[in-house]
Amino acid sequence: MKDKMPVLTRRDFIRGTVGITLGASVFGLQWPMGEARATATSLVTVVRDKNAMDSAKNINATVLEKMLTETLTKVTGQKNTKDAWLSLVKSNDVIGLVPTDHLNPTHDEVVDVVKNSLMDAGIPEDRIRDAQGPWNAKECDALIAIPGLKAHWLTGIGTVLKNYIMYSGSPSSYHRSNSAKLGEIWNLPFVRGKTKLVLVDALYPLCDKGPQPDPRYQWNYNGFVAGTDPVAVETVCLKIITEKRKVIRGEPWPLSPPPICVEAADKVYGLGTSQMEQIQIKHSGWEHELLL
Amino acid sequence: MNASKPKLPQTVGVWNRLESHRIINSENIFNYMNGAGELYLSYRFRHLEVFNYKSADQGDILVELYFMETPGDAFGLLSLDWGGEPVSFGGTPAAVSNQYFMASTRALYGGGLLRLWSDSIYSRIMAERETPVSKEAVLALGKAIAAGDRSPSEPALVKILPLEIDSTWKLRVDRLSFFRSHLVLNSIYYLSHENILDLDLSTEAVSAPYENISGSGDLKRNQFLLVQYKNPEHARQALNRFNDAYLPGNKKEITVETASDSASIFKLEEGWLAYKLIGRHIAIVFESPDPESARTILQKNESNLLEKGGDHER
Numbered sequence: 001m002k003d004k005m006p007v008l009t010r011r012d013f014i015r016g017t018v019g020i021t022l023g024a025s026v027f028g029l030q031w032p033m034g035e036a037r038a039t040a041t042s043l044v045t046v047v048r049d050k051n052a053m054d055s056a057k058n059i060n061a062t063v064l065e066k067m068l069t070e071t072l073t074k075v076t077g078q079k080n081t082k083d084a085w086l087s088l089v090k091s092n093d094v095i096g097l098v099p100t101d102h103l104n105p106t107h108d109e110v111v112d113v114v115k116n117s118l119m120d121a122g123i124p125e126d127r128i129r130d131a132q133g134p135w136n137a138k139e140c141d142a143l144i145a146i147p148g149l150k151a152h153w154l155t156g157i158g159t160v161l162k163n164y165i166m167y168s169g170s171p172s173s174y175h176r177s178n179s180a181k182l183g184e185i186w187n188l189p190f191v192r193g194k195t196k197l198v199l200v201d202a203l204y205p206l207c208d209k210g211p212q213p214d215p216r217y218q219w220n221y222n223g224f225v226a227g228t229d230p231v232a233v234e235t236v237c238l239k240i241i242t243e244k245r246k247v248i249r250g251e252p253w254p255l256s257p258p259p260i261c262v263e264a265a266d267k268v269y270g271l272g273t274s275q276m277e278q279i280q281i282k283h284s285g286w287e288h289e290l291l292l
Numbered sequence: 293m294n295a296s297k298p299k300l301p302q303t304v305g306v307w308n309r310l311e312s313h314r315i316i317n318s319e320n321i322f323n324y325m326n327g328a329g330e331l332y333l334s335y336r337f338r339h340l341e342v343f344n345y346k347s348a349d350q351g352d353i354l355v356e357l358y359f360m361e362t363p364g365d366a367f368g369l370l371s372l373d374w375g376g377e378p379v380s381f382g383g384t385p386a387a388v389s390n391q392y393f394m395a396s397t398r399a400l401y402g403g404g405l406l407r408l409w410s411d412s413i414y415s416r417i418m419a420e421r422e423t424p425v426s427k428e429a430v431l432a433l434g435k436a437i438a439a440g441d442r443s444p445s446e447p448a449l450v451k452i453l454p455l456e457i458d459s460t461w462k463l464r465v466d467r468l469s470f471f472r473s474h475l476v477l478n479s480i481y482y483l484s485h486e487n488i489l490d491l492d493l494s495t496e497a498v499s500a501p502y503e504n505i506s507g508s509g510d511l512k513r514n515q516f517l518l519v520q521y522k523n524p525e526h527a528r529q530a531l532n533r534f535n536d537a538y539l540p541g542n543k544k545e546i547t548v549e550t551a552s553d554s555a556s557i558f559k560l561e562e563g564w565l566a567y568k569l570i571g572r573h574i575a576i577v578f579e580s581p582d583p584e585s586a587r588t589i590l591q592k593n594e595s596n597l598l599e600k601g602g603d604h605e606r
Binding site: 015213258 | 322326328330375376403404416418421422475480483484485486488537538540560562
C-alpha cells in the first residue's frame with residue numbers, strides 16, 4: 001500500500017504543490033515542459049454593453065455587431081473589422097466556427113454576427129462552416145472558437161478548453177481525473193495551430209452547477225471575452241466566474257473541483273498563459289459588476 | 293420503492309405539452325447533456341423522461357423527470373443545493389426535529405427553475421423566461437408531479453449528524469449533501485481527483501460543515517464527512533487508501549483495532565484533521581481549528597451512530 005505514485009489532493013492546492021504532484025501522477029515528466037516558455041504578455045479583451053441583452057434575454061444584434069468590431073480591433077490592433085479579420089485568417093481559408101452546441105449554448109445571434117462579419121470582410125459564405133462536432137476541424141484551415149461562459153461541475157470551468165472536447169472522438173475520456181488533459185485535444189494534428197481567435201459569449205454566463213442551466217447562477221454580464229491565447233482567455237473567464245460566486249455568497253466560494261485543466265494547458269501543453277500577471281486585460285464598455 | 297408515474301397535464305396556463313417526449317437512459321445520457329450526465333450516473337439512475345411545453349409567446353417550459361433507484365438517490369440530487377424558495381404542494385407538512393436533519397422542504401424554486409424530490413423521482417422544471425405566469429405554470433407542474441408523493445424519509449445516514457454539539461458547533465443544514473461518488477464529493481468539498489475514499493454506488497456518504505456558534509470572534513468552520521460502506525473490510529481498505537493518499541507521511545497500516553480505538557488526529561495546512569473507523573463507517577473532520585473540537589465532533593457523531601443502530605454490522 002505504501003510508496004505509490006503521489007495523488008493530487010486538496011493539500012497540494014493549499015501548499016502550492018499542484019505542479020509537482022500532478023506532473024508525477026498524471027503527466028509523468030511532461031509537467032515542467034511549459035515552465036521554460038518565454039513569459040510574453042497575452043492580451044485579453046473584455047467588451048461589454050448594457051444593451052446587448054435585456055432582462056428577458058432578448059438580444060440586440062446591432063449592439064453585438066458593435067461589440068464584435070470593438071473586440072476585433074482591440075485584439076488585433078487593426079483599424080477596422082475587415083483588416084482585423086484578414087490579419088487573423090486568409091481570405092481563401094476554410095473557416096470553422098466552433099460554438100458550444102447545447103446546454104447553455106452559444107447564442108445563435110453571436111454566431112450569426114461573427115459569420116456576417118467574416119462575410120463583410122470578404123470571406124465567401126461557402127468557406128465558413130460550423131465546425132463543432134467530431135472531426136469537423138479536419139476540413140478547416142482556421143478555427144474561431146465561440147464557447148459560452150460557464151462553470152462545470154466536473155472540471156470547474158467548461159468554456160474554452162472544453163469547447164473542443166468533441167474533436168477527441170471520445171469526450172467521456174476527458175471527464176473525471178482526465179479532465180486535466182483537455183489541453184491535449186488542442187494539440188491534435190488536425191487542431192493544432194488552427195485557432196485564430198477565441199471569442200467567449202459572456203452575455204449570460206453560468207457560475208455554478210453547469211453545464212445544466214440554473215437561472216439562479218446566471219446573470220446578464222453582456223460581454224465578449226476574447227483573445228488569441230486560449231489559456232489566457234480561459235483564465236480571465238475563471239476570474240469573472242470566481243468573483244461572481246463571491247458576490248453571490250458574500251464570501252469566497254472557490255470553484256470545486258479546482259479547474260486544473262487550465263494550469264495544465266499552460267504548463268504541460270504550452271497553449272498559453274494561465275498567470276494573471278502575464279495577461280493584459282483591455283476592457284471597454286459597461287462597468288457595472290465587471291468582476292475583474 | 294417504485295415511484296408511480298406522474299400524470300402531467302396536457303395544458304398548463306398558456307403552455308401545451310408536445311405529444312412526443314424523450315426517454316434517456318444511461319447509454320445515451322451523454323448525448324442529451326454531455327458531462328452533466330455523470331452527475332446522475334453518480335447516483336443510482338434508472339432513466340430520464342423529458343417533456344416540452346410550448347407557448348405562443350411566453351417561451352417554453354422544460355420538464356425533466358429523473359427516475360432513480362431509491363428515494364435516497366432522488367433526495368441526494370436535491371440535497372446538492374438547498375438554495376431557493378421552499379415550495380409546499382399542500383401535502384403532509386414537513387416534519388421537524390431539533391435533534392437531527394430533516395428536509396424542511398422537498399421542492400425549491402428560483403429564477404424560473406423548480407427542483408423537487410418526490411419518492412424516487414428527482415425533477416427539474418424550468419421556464420425559459422421567468423414571469424409571474426410562468427412561475428404559476430411551473431409550480432402547477434410541480435404539484436402534478438408530487439401528487440402521488442408518499443413522503444419517504446431521508447436516508448438514515450443523514451440523521452446521524454447531530455444538529456448541535458455542546459452548544460458550540462452547529463450543523464449547516466443548508467449545506468448538507470448526500471451522495472455516493474467522489475465526483476459529487478469533489479463538487480461539494482474537493483479532496484482529490486482520484487477516488488481516494490473508494491466511493492461507489494454501494495456506498496452512502498453525507499457531508500456538511502459544522503460552524504462555531506459560541507460567538508468567540510472569528511467564524512470557525514470545519515467540514516464533516518461520514519461514509520457508510522457495504523461492510524467493515526471495505527471501510528478499512530478505503531481508510532487505508534485515504535491515509536496513503538491524503539496523509540502520505542503517516543505510514544501506519546490501519547487495522548480494525550488501530551483505527552477503532554481512538555480517533556487519529558493530524559495537524560495539516562488548513563487546520564486539524566481527525567478520522568475514525570467505526571465498523572463499516574469512516575468519519576472524518578477536516579479543517580478543525582483545534583484537535584479538541586475535531587475529537588468532540590467525531591465522538592458525538594460516533595455515539596449517535598451507535599445509538600441509532602447504524603453500525604450493526606460492526
